Amino acid sequence: MQRRAPGGGSAIAGRTDDEPAGEGTGRDWPHLAPGEPPEIQPEIQPEIRDDPDSEATTRRIRQADDQDHLNGIAELKTILRIRAFRRLWVVLGLSALGDWLGLLATATFAADQVDDSLAKGAAFGSVIAVRLLPALVFGAIAGVFADRFDRRLTMAVCDLLRFAFFLTIPLSTLVTDNSALIVGWAAIATFAIESVSMMWTPAKEAAVPNLIPRARLETANQISLATTYGLTPVAAALLLALLTTALGRVDTPGWAAPTNIALYFNALTFLATACTVYFGIKEISGGPSAQHRERRPGLLKEFVDGWRFIGRTPLVRGLVLGIFGAFAGGGVVIGTAQFYARELYGGDSTFFILFAMLFIGLASGIVGGPRLIGALSRRRWFGMSIVLAAGAVVFLGLAWHLVLAVVFTLFVGVGAGMAFLSGTTLLGGEVDDEMRGRAIAVVQTGVRVVLMLTIALSSTLVGAGGRPTIDLGFVTLHLSTTRILLLVAGVLGVIAGIAALRQMDDKPGVPVLADLWGSLRGRPLSAGEPHATRGLFVVFEGGEGAGKSTQVRLLAEALRGSGRDVVVTREPGATEAGAQIRRMLLDGDALAPRAEALLYAADRAHHVATVVRPALARGAIVVSDRYVDSSLAYQGAGRTLPVGEVAWLSAWATGGLKPDLTVLLDLDPSVGLVRAESRGRGADRLESESLAFHERVRFAFLDLAAADSARYLVVDAERDPERVADVVLDRIRSLLPVPEENRV
């Protein structure tokens, strides 16, 4: 039952705070899950049916695959054709290259300044640790900058600052040869650079959705993530290796040492990005929040508002919860990986294999995820991905062989990659521009903190816990702290994933697994059309001359007699458009079965939208002479069209609206056709069908009633009309008044 969200502002684009995009109706059709499209069957023409083993079929499948592949590339081309995004992508590439190069070069640079191996390790490690610190200090306010100030200016200034700070690191060797001072300055500069990056990233992330159409956001994120975590780290490592090899061979002065050159180059990448952003991507300055900047509240208020928004918006709360849960799981996997490798009786190589699998999985999830799940709701995909990653962590805790561990690690990566992509896309696409920077900053900061804490905590716990044994007298149990931690982390992750799914679900009432299965096969279930109903929907069904019109009239009279608001209607032909369709169907030339099915569905769609739903919404009792079951029985069983397809067509036409009660007047068609004839109106196109046709129709009605007996009342229509009317009225009375839980 759809409930409208209370009024009040929300930053979710186009939605109110807790209003889902659509809800299951509770009146959906029994044959299909709500909105489920059926398998579309080809017309039965055996001679041209596919032989699954034939060469032609294989060729066609390959061609279809190639076509899909081309579509992926075409999608990339389409996005890169957008000038602003193309330029931003170049900026992102350069900036990420600078970041990775900076990380490697600064750490190597610091280690190069000292001699003994212990000091080298400490210098290397402290530079890395210093990179994580700014998240704690500046992370929380970084988003306010992205939302408050012109994003183009923020990005350009940040890049200029990064350029300057990076430059100072190698230049410091020209000023002093005191290695403690040089390493100290490298650490300070790194801290400053990271702090500045904390402002740059939310500004950039928040700007992307304003530069491209929403439908392309996911592909844009795929490109960004592949560039940041795939292309540029490899390019940075190669570049550094190249510089070290090339310059290592010649006698270079200290200022031109390979790491120094890498740092100069790195500084220049930021100068280039500053210029490109400021002069080349003016579009970043636009966007909705630009208009609101003048009347912004104070910095502190904006900061508090950001947190409030996250706390009270189910989507963002679910996203934050899920992303943190996923990263906590990832942190535990990383923190315990060395020990876990030993559990599997492996050494460093096992550790590296698992590490590589995690990243291969991550990349596969990001690159292949969207194609795999097709049109599945992105909110659902996000929650499911977390459950997949966390579930794989649980299995990792139970795996006893390296091969199993490799497979589960791959799944952890795939799940995490898909969660990362869907989470980023949802944040970009569904959070309003005004709040986007802050939401992104919270996630950016939170994941770093969660990652640091869980890595540190889990490695400490595993190190301290070792392999305790429990002596039960008759048996001694050897426990593993590593495995226990993995199991706990996995279970908590699954809980976080399910919680996220619940918080954000945009298809309540639609079964999650059936939806996933449908999506994997290219046919996701659509959410039922929301409808607010206080009334009662009663439908009479049955063959020709069963007495439907008579009973509709008697029921309406009885209900009106007790003061009820009753709307009597019928299919086909209750509306003006419906009357024209009825003439085409029953009085016109013969129609192809599919055309006939479509016309009945068209009449139904208009009827439901303009007559039935409005009446139900105002609380009336709607009594209809025929509805969807007639299509299933006549076009499905009678015309032998695939019933699933006909059901889907009707479910689509009605938006899933289902009667509260269907009264089936069951009658032998030979009796009913005589009764119908006795009315002296002449037989219409359907009535003129063979007895066998009408028998198929009768048994189809009975089958439908048997499949969902709670919603049907089957009455023997040979009984006299008043008796039939009493039975019907008794049942309707039991449904009145409309139970409280059906009210909106």
Ligand SMILES: Nc1ncnc2c1ncn2[C@@H]1O[C@H](COP(=O)(O)OP(=O)(O)OP(=O)(O)O)[C@@H](O)[C@H]1O
């Ligand atoms: N229980 C009954 N016993 C005998 N005759 C009946 C009974 N109910 C209705 N009739 C008569 O049968 C004829 C057909 O009834 P009615 O028009 O109500 O059927 P229907 O199901 O609406 O038919 P159709 O689907 O063809 O429109 C009418 O002449 C009606 O008076």
Ligand SMILES: Cc1cn([C@H]2C[C@H](O)[C@@H](COP(=O)(O)O)O2)c(=O)[nH]c1=O
């Ligand atoms: C709704 C619906 C109806 N039909 C057929 C059944 C009857 O033969 C006519 C309607 O005539 P009636 O006198 O109003 O009962 O149409 C069908 O084939 N499919 C349908 O969906």
